[in-house]
Amino acid sequence: MALAQAEFAYNDTPNQSTGMSPFQIIFGMHLRGVYELRDLGKQEARSASAEDFAEKMQKLQEEVKDKLQESSKRYKQRAYLKRREKEFQVGDLVIVYLRKERFPTKTYNKLKLKKIGPYKIKRKFSANAYEIELPEGIGISPIFNVADLYPFKEAETELQNEVTGDEVKIVDWEE
Numbered sequence: 001m002a003l004a005q006a007e008f009a010y011n012d013t014p015n016q017s018t019g020m021s022p023f024q025i026i027f028g029m030h031l032r033g034v035y036e037l038r039d040l041g042k043q044e045a046r047s048a049s050a051e052d053f054a055e056k057m058q059k060l061q062e063e064v065k066d067k068l069q070e071s072s073k074r075y076k077q078r079a080y081l082k083r084r085e086k087e088f089q090v091g092d093l094v095i096v097y098l099r100k101e102r103f104p105t106k107t108y109n110k111l112k113l114k115k116i117g118p119y120k121i122k123r124k125f126s127a128n129a130y131e132i133e134l135p136e137g138i139g140i141s142p143i144f145n146v147a148d149l150y151p152f153k154e155a156e157t158e159l160q161n162e163v164t165g166d167e168v169k170i171v172d173w174e175e
Helices: 002-011 022-027 048-081 154-164
Strands: 093-097 115-124 129-132 143-145 149-151
Touching: 002 022, 022 048, 093 129
Parallel strands: none
Antiparallel strands: 093 115, 093 149, 115 129, 129 143
């Protein structure tokens, strides 16, 4: 019983994207209770009020479609504000981020360095895919998505070394 009440409450609550509740979109009005959802059986008769209701529902559906498209457009605009365009050239130095699945078999653990580099870009396949010059014997594909590449900045590395005292370490993948 509680699940049915929760479902009714959800379907009677206006949606942020459309500004209307699912009941209002489907039935053209806010329902006052579950009893209004009853099946009236098949009725073959046509009436002017039914045709008016059908037209009203069609207009409502078009309005909902327009509101959803507008909402989607606003969402896309907000998402593009935070989007970063990254493009590298052949020969640029980059830091490579290794996702868990990119690590060589049985070498991944939580404490292992996940960003390695700097390495040179060997070839550009597209705006999203680059081939990197990785060391011999690393055991992974040298092709990376642009989301896993970060520009190498010498000044930031030197500053980090001064602050933390950490030195750049060469990773031996065969340990």
